[in-house]
Amino acid sequence: MSWLQLRLDTAPAAAAALEERLLAAGAVSVTLEDNADEPVLEPGVGETPLWQQTRLTGLFPADADMDSVLAGLDPVLTVDATPRVEILEDKDWSREWMQHYRPLQFGPRFWVCPSWLEPPDPTAVNLLLDPGLAFGTGTHPTTALCLAALADAVPAGARAVDYGCGSGILAVAAAKLGAGPVLCVDNDPQALAAAADNAARNGVALAGLTIALPGDYDASLWQGQCDLVVANILAGPLLALAPTIAGFLRPGGVLLLSGLLASQAEELIAGYAALLPLAVAGEQEGWVVLRGEKPR
Numbered sequence: 001m002s003w004l005q006l007r008l009d010t011a012p013a014a015a016a017a018l019e020e021r022l023l024a025a026g027a028v029s030v031t032l033e034d035n036a037d038e039p040v041l042e043p044g045v046g047e048t049p050l051w052q053q054t055r056l057t058g059l060f061p062a063d064a065d066m067d068s069v070l071a072g073l074d075p076v077l078t079v080d081a082t083p084r085v086e087i088l089e090d091k092d093w094s095r096e097w098m099q100h101y102r103p104l105q106f107g108p109r110f111w112v113c114p115s116w117l118e119p120p121d122p123t124a125v126n127l128l129l130d131p132g133l134a135f136g137t138g139t140h141p142t143t144a145l146c147l148a149a150l151a152d153a154v155p156a157g158a159r160a161v162d163y164g165c166g167s168g169i170l171a172v173a174a175a176k177l178g179a180g181p182v183l184c185v186d187n188d189p190q191a192l193a194a195a196a197d198n199a200a201r202n203g204v205a206l207a208g209l210t211i212a213l214p215g216d217y218d219a220s221l222w223q224g225q226c227d228l229v230v231a232n233i234l235a236g237p238l239l240a241l242a243p244t245i246a247g248f249l250r251p252g253g254v255l256l257l258s259g260l261l262a263s264q265a266e267e268l269i270a271g272y273a274a275l276l277p278l279a280v281a282g283e284q285e286g287w288v289v290l291r292g293e294k295p296r
Helices: 011-022 066-071 093-098 141-152 170-177 189-201 236-241 241-248 262-272
Strands: 002-010 029-034 053-063 084-089 110-115 125-129 160-163 182-184 209-212 224-231 249-261 280-285 286-293
Touching: 002 011, 002 066, 011 029, 011 053, 053 066, 053 093, 110 141, 110 170, 125 170, 125 189, 141 170, 141 224, 141 249, 141 280, 141 286, 170 182, 170 189, 170 224, 189 209, 224 241, 236 241, 236 249, 236 262, 236 286, 241 249, 241 262, 249 262, 249 280, 262 280
Parallel strands: 110 125, 160 182, 160 224, 182 209, 224 249
Antiparallel strands: 002 053, 002 084, 029 053, 249 286, 280 286
């Protein structure tokens, strides 16, 4: 089945009204996206910031009367919108995404491979991944930075925590590289389900893996007792959760933090200074990973 999509370039002030008009005209969905490479990072609670140049795309059935749709739009709202109607061929979007996800190498003998492809090096440490609906495929610079750091520095038998585990990619990677037991924490039940699936797919015994919502685990088994803690979330939550995240570490334990831009590194380093010293351990495409060791 084909679809018709109507694209409109607009300013933030007109976006909400145009979205309402498109939905009223029969659009099955309306998406808003950046039209000028302008990042919007970590909005405050209750805020819905938009880009100064916003593109709206309304998706309509193939038999929709687009002339009527266009005629029904307020000319004041569309004066600079340059409306464009395009044909969109239907696709199996899950398979379309799968075609572009390839094996990734981290370190000399560690690979992250899509679960539907054969690993390039069967003798290497191979993590087979199906992220499902959760964040974490290894393709984003923050995840790649964490994986590279893990590939270099997972002590055998390390007690480890992946805080904000998403798909579980970092926890499973740590386990495959020799860590265990491992605690996976996330506030999204879908992420916890994906982490459990990916652990099972990789032969990581659930007996050595605790998967839990924040606070829904036995803190006495983890607080102050971990050799390695990794948290790949966002700068704001990393700061807010600093006592919790650093509190897992034993003296000499290693902390890896990512999910932050290079411009946010100094704020994070300062925010954790009373807990342990941190330094930039890697940078990729403007993103960084911080590494620190809890004083003995």
